[in-house]
Amino acid sequence: MSEEKQRRPGLRWAALSVLSVVFSAALFGLVALWVLLRPDGPLPDHWNPTKRLTVAAPVTFVTRVQMMRALGDIAECRAVLDQAGVAFAPMSDLEVDENCGIAGRGQLSGLANSRLNRVETRCATALRLAMWEEHVVQPAAREVLGSEVAAITQIGSYNCRKMRTSRGSDGRWSSHAKANAIDITGVRLTDGRRLTLLEDWDSDGPEAAFLRRIWRGSCDWFRLVLGPDYNQLHADHFHLENTGWGFCR
Ligand SMILES: [Zn+2]
Numbered sequence: 001m002s003e004e005k006q007r008r009p010g011l012r013w014a015a016l017s018v019l020s021v022v023f024s025a026a027l028f029g030l031v032a033l034w035v036l037l038r039p040d041g042p043l044p045d046h047w048n049p050t051k052r053l054t055v056a057a058p059v060t061f062v063t064r065v066q067m068m069r070a071l072g073d074i075a076e077c078r079a080v081l082d083q084a085g086v087a088f089a090p091m092s093d094l095e096v097d098e099n100c101g102i103a104g105r106g107q108l109s110g111l112a113n114s115r116l117n118r119v120e121t122r123c124a125t126a127l128r129l130a131m132w133e134e135h136v137v138q139p140a141a142r143e144v145l146g147s148e149v150a151a152i153t154q155i156g157s158y159n160c161r162k163m164r165t166s167r168g169s170d171g172r173w174s175s176h177a178k179a180n181a182i183d184i185t186g187v188r189l190t191d192g193r194r195l196t197l198l199e200d201w202d203s204d205g206p207e208a209a210f211l212r213r214i215w216r217g218s219c220d221w222f223r224l225v226l227g228p229d230y231n232q233l234h235a236d237h238f239h240l241e242n243t244g245w246g247f248c249r
Pocket of ligand 1 (some may be wrong): 176
């Protein structure tokens, strides 16, 4: 018998062993996944990608999966806001034309822990704002200013208009034309202090540190953010946008 032929049974045995290990591992993985993801499984909701997003839950790598699902489904988005205690009264969609309108429209007048002067916007914009308020704005106020935010001030979300740039209108439609953005001008704290971007952004105190921190943190929850450092048009507000390519300035 040649050496070649003697080696073959050994090779076949090794291949079978590898196959059985891979198969067992896959089976074990599937069973583990099934146990973990069952509705009454031991995995906390904020670690379970099949569960609904909870605004106040700790942020994990699963949070983004849950949030993307809510952003893409208006009923799910409304349910998340409702559960969080966000004041978002559903309205029928605003249909204007292909450039303007509000899908998943609602009247937003409060986030989970603070008031907001009333604004009509789309659910997705309200949801991103709620996540920012919960996970960025309130923690920053507590840590930097030793207070809480009682109210956030906005100057508009829906506006059927073209984009404004420092060189004038450039012909493209603004994200405001579909309420995919909201403009925030400042906050009022529970201790009575009022902060505005116009007056406090360039100040020396903790107010500026707070505003810069919530600006930077907004980039984690919105897809495009423009603030006072971007250009003069944004000297008095953060433009927080639900669409875009991750630009943050
Ligand atoms: Zn804007």
